[in-house]
Every structure is written in C-alpha cells, then in structure tokens.
Amino acid sequence: MSAPGRARFVSLDMFRGATIFLMIVVNTAGPGAAPFAQLSHAPWFGFTLADLIFPTFLFAVGNAMSFALRPDLAARAFLTRVAKRAALIFLLGFLMFWYPFVAPGPDGGFVAKSLGDARIPGVLQRIALCYLLAAPIARYCSPRAVLVICAALLIGYWLILLGFSPAGQAYAPLGNIGTTIDLTLFGRDHLYRKMGGFDPEGLLGTLPATVNVLAGFLVGRRVQRAGNHARSVAGIAFAGAGSIALPLLWSPWFPIGKRLWTGPFALLTIGIDMLLLAGFVWAIEVRGVAVGRRFLTILGRNPLAIYIFSELLVVTLQLVPVPPYGGLYDWIGIAVFQTIAPGPVGSLACAICYALVCWTFGWWLDRRGWLLKV
Template sequence: MTKPTPRFLSLDVFRGLTVCLMIVVNTAGPGARPFEQLVHAKWFGFTAADAVFPSFLFAVGCSMAFAFSRPVPLRAFSAKVLKRAALIFLLGFLMYWYPFVHQVDGHWALAPFSQTRVMGVMQRIALCYAIAAFAARFLSPRWILALCGGLLLGYWAILLGLGDGDPYSKLGNAGTRLDLLVVGRDHLYRKDGGFDPEGLLGTLPATVNVLAGYLAARALRQASDTRKTLFRMAGLGGVLVLAALAWNPWFPIAKKLWTGSFVLLTVGLDLILLAALAALLEGREPNAATRFFQVFGLNPLVIYLFSELFVITLRQFDVAPGQDPYEWVGVHVFQAIAPGGLGSLLCALAYMLVCWLLGWVMYRRGVVVKL
C-alpha cells in the first residue's frame, strides 16, 4: 500500500506525539512510582497523562476532516463508518481478552468471556468515531457546535438527575449505574472498585473531543488566510481553558468521569497545541524530528494496539521468581541506571522506541493500515 502524502504535516506530528505519549503513560517502567504528571489524577484534578486520550480523540476528528472531504453516497458512507467502528471495537475487546488463556492449577485454560472487559480505550474511540462521523455527514459546523453544547449540558443534567447519592462519585454516578445495568460488573474495569473510566455514558462528552478535532482540521483545510485562522484557533483554545476553570467549581475537572469542564480544558489545550504546530511546521520540509512523530502518526491505532499486546505478552513469562521480562528490565536495568521516577520514565521511553521501530518499518515500506 502506498504511503499517502499528508495534507498538513502538523496534523501528522500532532497525532504521532499523542500516540508517543500514550505509550509512555500506559507502560510506565516498574520498580518505582512514575512522575506525578505521568500518572492519571485519582479522581478530580488534572495531570499531563490526562491530556493524552482526549488528544487522541481530537486527532481522530482531525483525520475525519480529510477522510470525509470527498462526496460519497450515503449507503457507502454508512457501511464504511459502521464497518470501521465495529472493527476498532472488536479489536479493543480482543485486546482485553488477550492472551485468551490463563493458568489454573498449573494447567492452561481458556480465559472466560464472562470475565472479559467489554468497554475500553479502543471501544470508546469506535463509538465516538461513529457518532461524530454521522454528525459530520448531516450537520453544518454551526449545528455541530450546538450538538457539542447539547452533549455536554445533557451529560451534566443526566449525572445530576440520575445519580445515586453523590452524582460525581465513582459508584454513585449515573454512568456507573448504566454500566452495571447494561454491561454487568464482571465485564467492567477491575482496578477502580467497579467503576469503568471508559463506560457507556462517558461516550457522549468524549464525542465532543472528536467533533472539535473535526471542526479544527476543517477550518485549517478551508482557510484562505491560514495565519489568521491559527490566531483564532489559539485564541479560542485559551477561551475554552478559562471556561473550563470557571465551570470547575460546579462540574469538576475529572478525566475518569469525562466531565464537561474536562472536555473544554482538553479541547482548549489541543487547539493551542495544534495552532502552534501548524505555525511552526506548515510550509516547511519534514526533518528528522518531524519524521519521528510521523512514523507514529501514519499508523496510530496499529502501533497503539501493538504496544498493549506486546507488553501483555512479555508479562506472561517469568525470567526470575515473580518477575516477568518487562519488570526485570525495569528493575534491574533502568532502576539501576536511574533509581526512582527517572528510571521508570527511561524504561517507558525505551519501550516506546521499540514500538516506534515497528512503525518505522511500516513507514519505510510505505505501509499504512487504515483500521
């Protein structure tokens, strides 16, 4: 498959930077606690790690602005969108089921479907993509903005009106109640006391991140005066950050709950970052630094999926009593070089470079996998 020439270098770099940081955050080196900014906020609050997933959704929206630029019959469009969403959702589900077997009393047995998580990162991407795609197909930018406002305010109203006790608590919020009713406790995230940070209801506000990316890239693609468009984009980003902080006392910033203030904050930061990258990179030839991120940006979902599956595979085997290969390397190599958070970060960066090598091979061979 031939590697396409990117329309905007800044979008490829933005997408690649997001995947790069996602891998670093998700595979922190063992043996020490990572730096605080590389760990998700426990509940309310915000860290750099919290910005990664919404930025990925924003990048999905950016890609939509180019993928949907050509007129396509509705039936073909619908089939393509639904097929892609179903494939991404299925791969996300299989990722959580992987490696499909586990040991019971020294014997290998099939991992039960009844205990496999249904929702997750890729599943949320799939659902948000599908909703945003049809919104982009049928609505003008003005109506998309109205939809975004409706989704954020509607989500807030649902949390306030249908929660059990504290509407912003992990187990009392309306999203958890919906997940328990529809998905069931055995199919939810197991590390947060019964709360799933990628649950069904949170799909609504998360879709706004995708739609924001779509509108931003659409504005860039159609801009007659790119410089003025970038100034407006950065200015709007600053306004959204201030709006998020103003909303925070009533609807606290929380990544796991994906609150409206969290959406405004992350969209605002993404608009500022994208405007800065576009101002810096557009009109210039790619260099070694931009190509590094382009490698991630050309096959983002494939590289992300590989990063999750490979580390899961490494953790199936012991190379020392109670230590799998990734843990052994993190403790005996990187913690020996730099004890503490720095060693954890160096281990994560090394793993990220391993994943980059896969992307580099695909890049050199001109392979672009469009999930």
C-alpha cells in the same frame, strides 16, 4: 492494509505521533518505582499531563476525519463504512483486553480464558463509539449546528448525572448513573477491575468524549478553509484560549476530571489541544521547521497499529517469567533501569526505551509504505 495514496497533513501526523509516543510512555511506566506525578492519572478530580493524552487522540481522530470525509459518497455507503469501521475498532479493543486468550491452569499448563470476565469497555471501544456518533454529525451538520450539538452533549451529560443519580452521588465513582448503566448492561465482571465497578470508559462518558472528536473535526475544517497561514493559526490559538477559560468558570459546579470525563475536562483538553495543534501548524506548515518531522510522522501515520502493538507486546513480555521479579518487563524495569537510575527517572527511562521499540515497529511499517487502516 494499504499503501498511502494522497498527500497527508504533515503537522497532523506529527501532532498525532507525539500523542501516541506519550500515550505509550504513560501506559507502560517502568516497574520498580512510582512514575512522576504528571505521568500518572489524577485519582478522581484534578488534571495531569497523563490525563491529556486520550482526549488529544480523540481530537486528532476528529481532525483527520475532516480530511477523510468524502461528500461524494452516497449516504448508505457512508453509513455502512462508518458502522463497519466502528465495529472493527471496537472488536480490536475487546480482543486486545482478552489477549493472550489463555491463562495458567491448575496443572501448570494453560487453559482458555473465559469470556465471562473479559472487559467490554476500553480505550479503542470508546474511540469506536465516539467515531460512530461523530462521523454522521460531521457529515450532515453545518459547523454552527455541530457547535450547538457539542453544547447539548456537554450540558445534557451534566444534567443526566445530576437528574438520574441518587442524591449526592452524581460525581461519585460508584453512585453516578453512568456506573449504574454499565453495571446493569455489562455486569461487574466485564468492567474495569481496579475501581470496584466504575469503568473510566463507560458508555455514558461517550457523550462528552464525542465532543473532543467533533472539536478536532471543526479545527481541521477551519484549517482547510482558511489555509495554513499565520492568521489562521492565530484564530485557532485564540479559540483555544477561550475553550480553556470556560471550564475554569464551570468547574466550581462541575469539577474537572478525566475518569468521569466531565464537561469542564472536555473543554479544557480541547483548548489545550487547539493551542498545541496551532503550534504544530505554525511551526511545520508556516515556518517550515523540520526537526523531529521524520520521527513523529512515522508514529502519526500508523497510530492505531502502533498503539495495539504497544499494548500486546508488554503483555507478551510479562508472560515470560523471571523469578523473583515477575515477568520479563518487570525484570527489565527493576533489574536494569532501576539499577541505573533509581526512582521515577528510571521508570521514565524504561518507558521511553519501550516507546522507542514501538517506534521501530512503526518505522518497519513505514519503510514498506504500509498504512494500517480500518
């Protein structure tokens, strides 16, 4: 835990803050009714607003990396720091899924939850692995080399799926080589439970997801070198439009899908994020727009802490039984918000209010000048 020191990139903080707010809204949809379709992930192939959130956060990680990398740091110290940060983020993700560490026992009490069925992959775990891969590439490779590596990761991932999966199973949830690797290394009990053995944050998908981080790094480096002016923003927006066009050409052979994190999905989300970030930079840095600055900056300064808080708080609320609804968050969503606004509107209102509670936690951290870093 540390206090902020040097000046931060305001539009990046706001960009990251908007991402965290939407991530919480999507992850904690109010119970009692199905959320709006765009706030639910596509079942397999396809694309929704909810699918954009995680790759946008990875893009923001890379963008922040372009400002945080210290070229004066010795190679051994740099690699040690990267490894420690990645290990800590991975551990936090694992502990977050294991929380609350106890489960109801047969006698009405509580017993310790077994590690034998704790999920190993996860959102923070993927962030950790992507950071571990991307940071050395960002430091030691030229921008042109980074682009070549990005192309190699996307095409290589595609060829691995086609070349090592059983015939006709390259894009199937349980038949692709990525699922085989996860089942072999972790076992079914340590993977995501809702898809029969397929884990959307599996190991092989780390390769294309790393491209989202590297793209964010390149865009951040571009802003630093070219400056925060209209021409720089136009260049980012133009490149973003090109990144959106490529997956539309590729998708007939490799469909767009978040769960498999296909190459076209990575490129599509990178293109959208470039356009969004260009908009933030233009509005905040070029035009000086101040609307929403304080609100989003509070979220963007402590995204990891606020995300973990949002995940742990909703689990804690659900530990409080409220018959016949289930847990306390179920009662809030059904008895309160579904009564006021039945259907997806009530679900969204509940999620937004919950996100505002998490914002309050971020405000509390910010008021004390605390930046939680790993």
